[in-house]
Amino acid sequence: MPLRLRRHAALSLSAAAIAVLVASPVSSQQAASPIARYDMDVGTVTGLAAMGSGMGAGLSMMFGGGGNKQAHELVLRLGSVNAAADGKPRADHFMPAVARLGASVPLLTPKPGTRVDTPEELPRDFQRPKGRLLIYWGCGAKAGPGQPVVIDFAKLSAGQIPPNLFAGAMPIDHSVTVGNSKTYGEWPNAETRKLLSADSSLLGEHRIAGNYSPEIKFALAQDFMPAITGKSSPLAGGATQISWNSVANATGYYAWVMTAKANSKGEFQDMVWWSSSASRQFGGALWDWIAPAQVAKLIQQQVVMPPSQTTCTVPAEVTAAGGEFGLGNLYAYGPEANFAWPPRPANARTPWKPEWTARVRYRSNSMWLLNGPDMDAMMRGGDSSEAEPPKKKKKCKGGLGGLLGAVVTGEGC
Template sequence: MRKILTSRPARGALLLASFTLLAAPGSSQQASGPIARYTIDAGTMSGMAAMGSGGGMGAAMSMMMGGGNKPMHELVLRLGSTRAPTGGAPAAEHFMPAGAALGASVPLVTPRIPPSEDQPIPGERPKGRLLIYWGCGATVGAGQPVIIDFAKVARGQIPPGLYMSGASIPQEWQVRVTNSKTYGDWPNAQTRKTVSASSSLLGDHRIAGNYSPDIAFNLKQDFMPPITGTARKIAGGATILSWNGLPQATGYYAWTFGAQDNGDMVWWASSATQAFGGPVWDWMSPAAVQKMIAQKIVMPPSQTSCTVPAAVTQAGGEMLMGSLYAYGPEANFAYPPRPADPKIAWKPEWIARVRYRANTMWMLNGPDMGAMMSDSGSDEGEDTPARQQQQKKKKKCGGGLGGMLGSAMGVGC
């Protein structure tokens, strides 16, 4: 583990993660409104994105070595209330429809926030640079790349204009520990239940606890289907990304990330303008997506291809990861319902929101999006001829993602 934290690419990745946190929009305390707010974020993951959903390190290494992986589902539940719990410690449950395959209910646990024990990690000052590119096309536009020096950022010298501007970030209500008197969420450490690839959200949902009114609604929208597609290199070094259009998609956003041994990292996004950070890695409402399509940050739902410039694939080296998000619909519920007449005052007891998305991850210099799921129709342990052939080809992982990540993790091949 220490090797991971002290390697130059890994330290740069940690710094890049801190950029993301700084760039995310903040949430503020609600002065008035409903007693309880509830959110469900439902995702469908395919390709390498699916390996983090219950697969653990075994699934990760299988994926790196060319093994297939089935699409998976993810579910994030959050309950926030203006009330303190009655009758003891906070307790709440989400009672699921049978098709969710999660049992009768899952617990919404109030996290315990221990005192910080963070200690500075000894070692050299971060070195290397972050090279930022953007835009679909075989060649990059003027002014690219924007170069960020990690050593300067570590000294607090963050260049102006790095992050997505405030006007570009749609402000949507959130449920957080910081804006709730009492809070609970799932997944959590209290249960090891996980959402399966065959789980369904259709049907009746009920949330009950000792710090909020009962919440009940019926969902008629299920998980989105998975994204599949290809990453095809063309003459000149550019790579064409193409994918299946999802009927429920409201917009798409793609990015790639590469790291080299010298500490340099490469970041590219499909947005037509420089737009680093912001809400694009989160679930987004159709209204927010529409706003970002108008600003040319998110691709419209009619678009099913985008070309990664040759300069990006050349600068990214062997380890060049790609990801594609498809933002989906949103369902909203409230009690009592919002009056049709805007002149009538409305103060609901609770509001609930369900957001959907699908995302996939792949390796630009390796198997394409479709090949990453080539074994989705066979049992995970089945030794098919196709898998045998893949394993022969990938037995030595001196290059590609297996070699790069295996080396960084100290796993070896």
């Protein structure tokens, strides 16, 4: 299963609530844009998002048990103001051999009406969540004043959105999309099943060639970022401390937790959403790749944690309201490389009309279950004399959502 789909499945616990509240901004094309723009988003993932690299190690990382398994993600998008002369757009990204993806990967142009610019595709059986969403924010043993903000999904569906739900406004990123390109191509796509390996590298020469854009060429000196791995430990008083390793070249960190309690029918009622931001900033651009200059501003606003910080305390109220276990997410934002032809003139007064621009963004991400059982010990086996009598197992609902539900409720299956 492609990495992007695995991540989508792993987020099944929280996707319904998030989809109702958060939508990533859709950018519009700039009037002075070049003929072609190219976006290359580079990521390193561990934990739940990297489970496809080995179930045993994946489960260990899923519960914060360590392990060194990681996976790489790569998202390529080409946009042009031109159309293919023959009406059949074609483009390829020619990779260095160390990428282990073959000579090139195709940038497929979606068929009309089959591709829309949404942050995530919702499941076909998507149902609006019931109950409430309790929103907390900020690092600390106790929640700050004005928390939680309570969202009643029934009222939200009726259009009653609480005023000032989110503090401030996140920046709009003008990424390459179907909507702002006359002709558009992307990878991964339905035409190829190539996957990056753990030892893939992006160092070296890159070339993008097609019949609707000028040739794009640049060399990368920055490879995939190191992995970020999260751990959690309960504190006296009910709070939970999360910690992570310092990641080289990280410009800042951001964390969030989603948890919920289930009723006797196994249905989630109240969901709890916490963010490490000192203000009510959730989702949107914070789940994306962010430019270093913007990260620096967000650190000043205490929305993003500085690169020197490697711990944060989840308030006790989050655990009390949502349960002991929670789905945690950590982001380490990274550097950005920009290329253009012809290069931007040193004199700002000199007119500049580039044929193409290219942007390469980096990040590292980890997803795991907070305060879960020690999977390393469970897989090694324990002393049977100390084991509790086995409980009658409940039948799990199908899919990863059922597994996560069993873990969150602590009842097993």
